[in-house]
Amino acid sequence: MKKCQSLEEARGEIDKLDEEIVGLIAQRNAYIKQIAHFKTSVDEIKSDERIQYIISKVRQQAIALDLSPNLINDLYIRMIDAMVESEVAEFKNAKNC
Numbered sequence: 287m288k289k290c291q292s293l294e295e296a297r298g299e300i301d302k303l304d305e306e307i308v309g310l311i312a313q314r315n316a317y318i319k320q321i322a323h324f325k326t327s328v329d330e331i332k333s334d335e336r337i338q339y340i341i342s343k344v345r346q347q348a349i350a351l352d353l354s355p356n357l358i359n360d361l362y363i364r365m366i367d368a369m370v371e372s373e374v375a376e377f378k379n380a381k382n383c
Contacts, residue, residue, distance in 0.1 A: 311365065314365075314369070315369055315372055318369045318372055318373050318376075319372060319373065319376040321373060322373045322374075322376035322377040322380060323376075323377075323380055325373075325377060328374055328377060328378070331370060331373050331374055331377060332370050337366055340362065340366065341359060341362055341363070344358050344359075344362050345358060345359055
């Protein structure tokens, strides 16, 4: 991590990271939409087992990086909920074509 010399420089680095984070979330969502095409029913879309696996994995990563696991938990729950909705919409759209 870069050692910044000013408030403006630190904010500039945060802005760059925010761009990367949003880009990565968009990529993740694009994969979620692809996954919808491999499923055979809406019931298959939300897998509680898979969600628990992901949450556990990212919580462990947060702890290893000295980041609040509760923060990551909350962010991922919100992101997964929104992406499940996106996947359902993609699934329904693909089946109607």
